[in-house]
Amino acid sequence: MSVQTETELDLAARVLELARASAGPAADVDVSVGRVALALTRFADSYIHQNVADTTTEVRLRIHSEGRTTSASSTLVGTDALREMVERTVAAAKVSPLDPGWPGLIGPTPVLPSHDIDEAVIEASPADRASRVRDYVEAVGELTAAGYFRTRYWTTAYANSAGQAVSGSCTEAALDAIAKTASLSDGVARQASRRIADIDGAVHGVRAAAKARAWDGAVEIEPGTYEVVLEPTAVADVLYCLGNFGFNGKLVNEHQSFLEFGSTQMDPSVTLVDDGVSAFAAGLPFDSEGTPRTRLLLVENGVSRAAAYDRRAAAAAGIAGNGYAGLDSAAHGMSPHNIRLEPSAGPAPVEVEGPASNSSVQALVAQVERGLLVTDHFYTRCLDPRRVVMTGLTRNGTWLIENGEIVRPVKNMRFTQSYSEAFGPGNVLAIGDHAIALPYNYGPNSATAPGLRLAAWKFTGGASG
Numbered sequence: 430m431s432v433q434t435e436t437e438l439d440l441a442a443r444v445l446e447l448a449r450a451s452a453g454p455a456a457d458v459d460v461s462v463g464r465v466a467l468a469l470t471r472f473a474d475s476y477i478h479q480n481v482a483d484t485t486t487e488v489r490l491r492i493h494s495e496g497r498t499t500s501a502s503s504t505l506v507g508t509d510a511l512r513e514m515v516e517r518t519v520a521a522a523k524v525s526p527l528d529p530g531w532p533g534l535i536g537p538t539p540v541l542p543s544h545d546i547d548e549a550v551i552e553a554s555p556a557d558r559a560s561r562v563r564d565y566v567e568a569v570g571e572l573t574a575a576g577y578f579r580t581r582y583w584t585t586a587y588a589n590s591a592g593q594a595v596s597g598s599c600t601e602a603a604l605d606a607i608a609k610t611a612s613l614s615d616g617v618a619r620q621a622s623r624r625i626a627d628i629d630g631a632v633h634g635v636r637a638a639a640k641a642r643a644w645d646g647a648v649e650i651e652p653g654t655y656e657v658v659l660e661p662t663a664v665a666d667v668l669y670c671l672g673n674f675g676f677n678g679k680l681v682n683e684h685q686s687f688l689e690f691g692s693t694q695m696d697p698s699v700t701l702v703d704d705g706v707s708a709f710a711a712g713l714p715f716d717s718e719g720t721p722r723t724r725l726l727l728v729e730n731g732v733s734r735a736a737a738y739d740r741r742a743a744a745a746a747g748i749a750g751n752g753y754a755g756l757d758s759a760a761h762g763m764s765p766h767n768i769r770l771e772p773s774a775g776p777a778p779v780e781v782e783g784p785a786s787n788s789s790v791q792a793l794v795a796q797v798e799r800g801l802l803v804t805d806h807f808y809t810r811c812l813d814p815r816r817v818v819m820t821g822l823t824r825n826g827t828w829l830i831e832n833g834e835i836v837r838p839v840k841n842m843r844f845t846q847s848y849s850e851a852f853g854p855g856n857v858l859a860i861g862d863h864a865i866a867l868p869y870n871y872g873p874n875s876a877t878a879p880g881l882r883l884a885a886w887k888f889t890g891g892a893s894g
Contacts, residue, residue, distance in 0.1 A: 437586035459589035568634025576606025601711035603868035616640025656800030664878035678738035679762030696857035705767035722752035775862025
């Protein structure tokens with residue numbers, strides 16, 4: 430990955446100068462610049478079949494003039510292309526509808542410094558990624574391996590006509606892979622981190638292979654409501670969906686969220702935070718409006734405390750924005766970027782025999798009289814945003830638990846479940862004592878999750894219906 434000579438803040442300042450000259454001194458103008466360097470190694474049938482790398486810079490310009498707001502973006506950063514974008518945006522602002530909800534621009538405000546930038550991620554070569562893939566493939570043994578290992582490096586900047594000018598960066602390495610038996614049972618291993626050294630391909634290969642072997646010979650069971658132990662890979666899906674539909678400031682304003690601030694809506698064991706600035710998962714220190722991000726306490730011991738807001742949604746709610754503006758937040762709202770379910774206290778986990786991902790998850794399994802161990806969720810879709818009712822499938826391994834022991838593999842099942850109610854008072858029976866960050870495909874986002882034991886999860890059928 431190469432580093433450009435013109436910084437993102439230099440580029441933002443250049444566009445800001447062009448826009449202010451064209452739009453006039455009375456206009457509100459802001460510019461955000463994001464550059465992402467992505468390098469990806471994919472493998473299938475236990476062989477690497479693709480190495481790709483790409484660096485993309487995107488410039489976003491927003492102008493508010495005479496009560497009207499418009500925006501434009503471009504991946505062309507030459508002077509002529511930027512000037513054309515500015516002229517197009519200024520012209521569009523003159524004919525755009527009035528914008529009575531314009532919240533104004535943030536003034537000069539400090540942001541937290543970027544931290545824990547891993548130079549090994551920035552400089553990672555195809556050989557570096559291939560070595561971790563090799564470790565994974567060798568660890569799965571006679572099974573077939575497939576997946577990817579990637580590195581990403583974000584650098585971003587923001588500047589506006591009110592005097593705010595900030596920049597930041599973050600790094601991420603991520604592995605997402607399966608191991609598959611000859612009878613097509615599979616297991617998964619998945620992890621993200623700011624640091625490439627945190628991801629051990631061999632450990633993940635052993636884990637995925639153990640799951641695949643243990644899932645061989647899966648049988649169907651009757652649908653119904655079961656106690657469940659969700660692995661971190663499944664909990665991540667729950668956290669993403671709670672963030673998108675529950676902790677979305679726009680939906681809170683529109684009374685389309687379950688959130689009632691100050692009320693005990695989740696089990697007292699549940700504390701949720703959004704933390705991209707001090708956790709080990711990748712995160713940036715400000716949003717696309719230049720608003721600083723800090724550790725945001727969403728739920729404290731079961732009590733709903735906060736949601737994600739951009740400046741527009743925050744102004745409508747009569748509060749301050751907390752750093753969650755995105756390119757489409759005005760239309761779709763905001764959601765936490767690095768949501769984390771706080772684990773319980775306990776020792777560092779160790780690898781275990783069988784399908785449980787580690788000793789932390791195994792300890793949850795040992796508490797269950799009868800229920801299911803669920804590795805992963807797949808193709809989850811929202812049926813009721815207000816209650817966060819989701820339907821989806823189990824994936825990559827499910828097992829029946831009886832008397833604290835895993836007794837047999839179970840075929841994939843369809844569930845229809847309110848995620849917010851699953852976290853409700855009395856429904857969270859135990860939280861694992863070790864959390865890992867799980868990768869997300871879009872932007873510097875992640876979910877950090879421990880294993881989770883829940884009292885009830887509604888399964889409505891098999892994978893076929």
